[in-house]
Amino acid sequence: MSEVKRTEISTLGEFCLIEKLTKEFKLKNKSSIKGVGDDAAVLDYSGFNTVVSTDLLVEGIHFDLAYFPLRHLGFKSVIVNLSDIYAMNAIPKQITVSIALSNRFSVEALEELYFGIKTACDAYGVDLIGGDTTSSKSGLVMSITALGVGEEDKLTYRSGAKSGDLICVTGDLGASYLGLQLLEREKQLLQSDPSIKTDLENQKYIVGRFLKPEARRDIIDLFQKSGLKPTAMMDISDGLASELFHIAKQSKVGILIEEDKVPMHPDSQQMALRFNVDPINAALNGGEDYELLFTIDPKDMELVKYMPDISIIGEVKKLEEGIKMLSTGGNLFDLKAQGWKHF
Amino acid sequence: MSEVKRTEISTLGEFCLIEKLTKEFKLKNKSSIKGVGDDAAVLDYSGFNTVVSTDLLVEGIHFDLAYFPLRHLGFKSVIVNLSDIYAMNAIPKQITVSIALSNRFSVEALEELYFGIKTACDAYGVDLIGGDTTSSKSGLVMSITALGVGEEDKLTYRSGAKSGDLICVTGDLGASYLGLQLLEREKQLLQSDPSIKTDLENQKYIVGRFLKPEARRDIIDLFQKSGLKPTAMMDISDGLASELFHIAKQSKVGILIEEDKVPMHPDSQQMALRFNVDPINAALNGGEDYELLFTIDPKDMELVKYMPDISIIGEVKKLEEGIKMLSTGGNLFDLKAQGWKHF
Secondary structure, three states, X not given: OOOOOOOEHHHOOHHHHHHHHHXXXXXXXXXXXXOOOOOOEEEEOOOOEEEEEEEEEEXXXXXXXXXXXXXXXXXXXXXXXXXXXXXXXXXXXXXXXXEEEOOOOEHHHHHHXXXXXXXXXXXXXXXXXXXXXXXXXXXXXXXXXXXXXXOHHHOXXXXXXXXXXEEEEEOOOXXXXXXXXXXXXXXXXXXXXXXXXXXXXXHHHHHHHHHOOOOOHHHHHHHHHHOOOOOEEEEOOOOHHHHHHHHHHHHOOEEEEEHHHOOOOXXXXXXXXXXXXXXXXXXXXXXXXXXXXXXXXXXXXXXXXXXXXXXXXXXXXXXHHOEEEEOOOOOEEEOOOOOOOOO | OOOOOOOEHHHOOHHHHHHHHHOOOOOOOOOEEEOOOOOOEEEEOOOOEEEEEEEEEEEOOOEOOOOOOHHHXXXXXXXHHHHHHHOOOOEEEEEEEEEEEOOOOEHHHHHHHHHHHHHHHHHHOOEEEEEEEEEOOOOXXXXXXXXXXXXXXXXXXXXXXXXXXXXXXXXXXXHHHHHHXXXXXXXXXXXXXXXXXXXXXXXHHHHHHHHOOOOOHHHHHHHHHHOOOXXXXXXXXXXXXXXXXXXXXXHOOEEEEEHHHOOOOHHHHHHHHHXXXXXXXXXXXXXXXXXXXXXXXXXXXXXXXXXXXXXXXXXEEOHHHOEEEEOOOOOEEEOOOOOOOOX
16 A cells, blocks of 8 residues: 555545546457446447356455555456456456445555556456445455356356366466465564564565466467367366366266376475475365366367366266375375355 | 344355355346356347446445345345346346355345345346355445346437436435435434334335335336337436436536426425425435436427326536526526535
8 A cells, every 4th residue: 555645535526536446447348338437337249148257355354455465456356257257268358346445445545456457457358347436334345247258159167077078277276375374474473573574585476376366368268279168167266176076066977186187386385385284285275276177078188288287187087986086195085175264 | 134043154155055045046037048156157148238237235334234124135235236227228137146244144134135135036037147155254245236138229328418308207206315314213212212112104105215115117118118218317326416417427418407396205295394304405315216317309208298107307408507406486506416425
């Protein structure tokens, strides 16, 4: 947050505030007919399907402003939603952003948040088309809805995996969770001794994965170019294990993955060991990776093999075979989905 | 809230909770291809424009659960968004509902809320297609996004009013605001003396207008049947005066309304006087009426004259004539838009 200038939100009117925050957002997509400024936005998706996803982010639950810079929060809150649209094999085109906040936030703080939102919109070619700004008695609450466009026969659901399909993930897993653990620990250290020198500079990879994740548009582009259509797909927000359970349940299939095929970054493996966590647990249950988990027909394996940054981690099985992992040591374990942590 | 049974939210998992709350919502619209249960919902609006509106409702700011029954809150939170879609001369088809709440709320309380949401969805033919459920450290926060479908050449914006057009409103104004004032007063009386007999039974009209407003689908249906297309339209959520300023600003026109043409219910007029408020002020600045404010070409006056529940309250003027009201006493006043009350 800016230390220099502080403008009270109450000095602006609601519409003036919205205008101030959104004036740099120009509509880029032909499908965005009308954006901010009427009762509703208007879109033209004629001939295509509309894909919609929404997320609610609550301060103290989903983010801690003690170590989450507002511009990164703005950026990530958009990315999280775009990732959901890409996970349908669709292209995000528009977002709405609603925020509730207390007068603890200045206009400058909000401008930081919207700077991050705009950076994400520009990077991913997405239009901000509406939203709502209101006050809150406690923390910051953000609600983002993303809309996108997809071709009916190319959309990928969680329910399409078939026994024999190969299970793939993009990128590497577990880094974001470990970045969060590190930030939490450094926060506690700083609270006990503000003069302490923190370790964050040497951990740019994992901290960056938590604070400024990217959505895998590049992979969706590759799918379009190569003509590959996954049989099922979703993004990894709650953790690989939890997402595998979703695909298994909705596709009515079993799952077998191999521990040594699950991609991790060396920094993640080292940090897991420093935290006395088995690295595979960070990869399975960490979450917030925003990588893509998808299944493909075996005949498409050749296509995937030459795509960068994709790992084949296992195979779709029959329902009765359960959801299992073959460990590096050669043992077969039942996978467990993480519980719900927020309540 | 139910006094009988209390199930802690923590006893259910997130997906189990969502399933429990949404299992009675069946998709009704052909355009709803895929609803709750994937990364994103999928809609097919081919050939039409998509209309999107979103609202964020915060406990303690937008509603007080001391006198707002949860099922009414659920109903009203949907209506508020549908009203925005109708105000574009479009038809709402889908909503997403995201909620953040603390463990102060039981599953039964949430079911009350969703009962109201479902009642509204059924009454207006709208599908619930997604959302997000998370925890909050303080009160209840609801974010609703409504999507609808419109024909490109029938959509009405705030910017289309022309000098000489007639200004119309539906229904009557000010009742909701006065209902809120009455509920606030009764709450204070009950806090000082819980045995006091309240006046609410005799004030069903104004209290009902606040607690369970309806959206004016009937008027949009009439427009479609008669072939009338307003030149500009919006819904009245912040108050007639404030909305007239929006139309004036976006259409670059002046406004003249007549005090004695502004429709009020007799109960509203009486209650305003009991509160020592000039009735016209309740109608101009009260808000939350969810009636439609629209302008028509004078050649369409014959069409409107025979439509029920529509009042012609004034005329669109040239920009330089300002935004004025002719009082019942024959004086010309400058209208003032209400300030922003939330910060």
